[in-house]
Each structure stands twice: as structure tokens, then as C-alpha cells.
Amino acid sequence: MNDFLRPNTDGSVFGAVHLGYIAVQSQRLTDWDRFGASAIGMHVDRLDADTMRFRLDDRSCRFLIERGPAEDVTALGWQIDDHETFDRIIARVADRGVPIDEGTADEAALRGVERLWRFPGPKGIGTEIFTTAVTTPEPLRMLSSGWVTGEAGMGHVAIVSREPESMRGYYHTVFDSRLSDYIDENVSGLMMKIRFLRVNERHHSIAIANLRGVKIDPIRTRVQHINIQSATLDDMLASFQRVTDLGFRMAWSVGQHTNDRELSYYCVTPSGFELEVGWNPIVITPEREATWEPSTYQGISIWGHTTVGQTVLDKFAQFRRALETVRTPEITVPELSGGPSR
Numbered sequence: 001m002n003d004f005l006r007p008n009t010d011g012s013v014f015g016a017v018h019l020g021y022i023a024v025q026s027q028r029l030t031d032w033d034r035f036g037a038s039a040i041g042m043h044v045d046r047l048d049a050d051t052m053r054f055r056l057d058d059r060s061c062r063f064l065i066e067r068g069p070a071e072d073v074t075a076l077g078w079q080i081d082d083h084e085t086f087d088r089i090i091a092r093v094a095d096r097g098v099p100i101d102e103g104t105a106d107e108a109a110l111r112g113v114e115r116l117w118r119f120p121g122p123k124g125i126g127t128e129i130f131t132t133a134v135t136t137p138e139p140l141r142m143l144s145s146g147w148v149t150g151e152a153g154m155g156h157v158a159i160v161s162r163e164p165e166s167m168r169g170y171y172h173t174v175f176d177s178r179l180s181d182y183i184d185e186n187v188s189g190l191m192m193k194i195r196f197l198r199v200n201e202r203h204h205s206i207a208i209a210n211l212r213g214v215k216i217d218p219i220r221t222r223v224q225h226i227n228i229q230s231a232t233l234d235d236m237l238a239s240f241q242r243v244t245d246l247g248f249r250m251a252w253s254v255g256q257h258t259n260d261r262e263l264s265y266y267c268v269t270p271s272g273f274e275l276e277v278g279w280n281p282i283v284i285t286p287e288r289e290a291t292w293e294p295s296t297y298q299g300i301s302i303w304g305h306t307t308v309g310q311t312v313l314d315k316f317a318q319f320r321r322a323l324e325t326v327r328t329p330e331i332t333v334p335e336l337s338g339g340p341s342r
């Protein structure tokens with residue numbers, strides 16, 4: 001860990017939190033195998049008929065895909081660097097009366113982690129925290145040459161929310177997330193606002209999108225997309241070609257984002273949420289961290305990200321007349337959402 005980011009001097013856990021793994025429930029394990037290994041280029045391990053994992057690096061699990069009905073992301077696994085910080089997070093949750101459970105030995109083994117605990121998260125996505133990831137000496141067998149993980153974690157998660165300030169408050173309360181910036185995007189005359197939150201040197205580990213003034217969420221899945229970062233531009237472009245060649249759905253072709261400057265494309269996973277494969281986002285180094293000020297960008301992309309089929313923007317546009325009263329309230333964790341709305 002970088003000394004500048006070392007937590008605990010002020011009680012903050014910022015910098016000691018890293019997105020470690022994604023847990024998915026799906027009935028489409030055969031499709032996931034082909035998608036993840038043959039198209040995206042990750043290492044796949046089939047554990048049994050109902051369980052598979054993808055690796056990106058020397059860790060035994062970055063994606064856990066278990067057979068089940070949700071067809072969605074069910075939990076996000078966050079690595080916490082040390083036991084003291086881990087205890088601090090547990091105390092924050094427990095002190096606010098939120099139920100927190102220790103994972104079983106089997107659950108920890110499946111996720112390839114030690115000291116697994118879980119508690120409720122926004123939109124019903126479980127928040128799982130762990131201290132140590134199990135690495136494996138088994139060599140990587142994958143089409144990609146590598147993925148960028150390490151201090152920056154495995155990537156980021158983007159979520160559409162009808163309660164964006166509550167969600168932002170949650171990650172602030174639990175992980176001391178910091179606001180990197182905003183993007184405003186015009187969607188058929190309505191303003192979509194995206195808040196980008198970081199918990200380490202990755203520009204954002206969580207992005208939260210909503211339509212201003214209209215509480216609608218047209219996305220079936222709890223997570224709109226997961227992002228992973230290719231080691232090289234060639235890797236990213238080759239995976240784009242394989243996704244296309246193998247007939248998986250593309251959502252946005254290659255383009256570059258305004259805020260973190262990441263080059264990326266978006267395709268649709270067998271479970272329906274999207275996977276963004278990116279390359280070379282800016283890193284918020286200690287020097288940048290020291291002077292970082294959030295700003296607001298107009299539009300998601302500098303260039304590209306041409307839509308292929310229906311995208312989140314189309315879905316928002318279609319739903320602009322939807323009334324919040326026809327939908328059930330979004331799941332929030334109010335005890336943990338009281339952070340500042342900065």
C-alpha cells in the first residue's frame with residue numbers, strides 16, 4: 001500500500017478497500033463459460049456442474065458464478081487490507097444496528113478468501129468483506145495477456161439507482177468513499193447524473209446513475225455493468241473482436257470516457273447486465289489525490305461508444321413517462337446511508 005493512502009491515522013478506511021470479487025447467480029453456466037473464457041479471455045475453472053469461477057490474476061476467484069434463479073449480481077466482495085481496518089468497518093455496521101453475518105468456511109473457500117463477513121447493501125446487493133485473498137500457483141490459461149487489478153481492485157461497478165444520495169451515503173459511511181467527479185448526460189431532454197466514487201487509486205470503484213427529478217430504474221439487474229481492465233490495448237481490442245465473432249451482444253462499441261479517459265467497450269453478459277472491458281484509465285496517484293477536486297463533465301464519452309442495440313440511455317428514454325408510484329421502493333440500508341451528501 002502507498003504510504004500516502006495508508007488509513008487509520010484519521011480513522012478513515014479510504015485506500016484500504018479494493019473490489020475483490022463479484023458473485024453472480026445464473027442458470028446459464030455454459031453461456032458464461034463461453035462468454036468469459038472464449039470471448040472476454042479470462043481464465044475459467046469449472047468446480048462442479050453448478051459452480052464456476054473466473055480468474056484475472058493469481059487469485060483463485062474474481063467472478064463466482066453459481067447456479068441459481070437471480071440471473072444477476074448477488075454480492076460484491078471487498079478486500080480490506082488489514083484486520084484493524086476490517087474491525088473498524090464491522091463496528092460501523094454493527095453499531096448502527098445492521099445485521100452482520102460471518103460467512104461459512106465453505107462460502108469463504110468458494111470465494112477464495114479468508115475472514116468473510118457480509119451485511120446488506122443497496123438494491124439488495126450483498127456487501128461482503130474479507131481480509132485475505134487466496135492465491136493459487138496454478139498458471140493462468142486465458143486468451144488475454146493480463147488484467148490490471150492490484151491496489152486498484154478488480155475493476156468497478158455501475159449501478160442505476162432511484163435513491164442515489166442514499167447509495168452514495170452508504171459507501172461513504174461504510175468505506176469512506178470519495179467523490180471523484182460527476183457526469184451529466186442528456187437523455188431525451190432529461191438529465192442523467194452519474195456520481196463516480198473511489199475507495200483507492202482507481203478513479204472509481206462505484207458509479208451511481210440516476211435521472212434527475214424522476215425516480216425510475218429501467219434496468220432489470222441490480223448492477224448495470226461491471227468493469228474490468230485489460231493490461232494492453234491489443235487485449236481489449238482482441239476481446240472486442242471475439243465477443244462480436246462469437247455472437248455475444250455488444251451494447252456500446254469502443255470509445256473513450258470523458259472523466260477517467262478509459263478506452264472501453266460494453267457487451268452484454270449471459271445474465272443480462274453488461275460487462276465493460278476497458279484499458280488505461282487515469283490513476284489517482286498520491287500526487288493527484290492530494291489536490292483532487294471533483295468536477296462535472298458533460299457527456300459520457302469524448303468519442304465513440306456508439307450504441308449497438310439498446311443501451312441504458314435508450315431504456316431511460318423509453319421509461320421517462322414512468323411514474324415512481326407504480327414501482328416498489330428501492331431497497332436501501334437507511335442505517336448506513338446517513339453520510340454527508342457532498
Ligand SMILES: [Fe+2]
Pocket residue numbers: 156158207225227276
Ligand atoms: Fe464503467
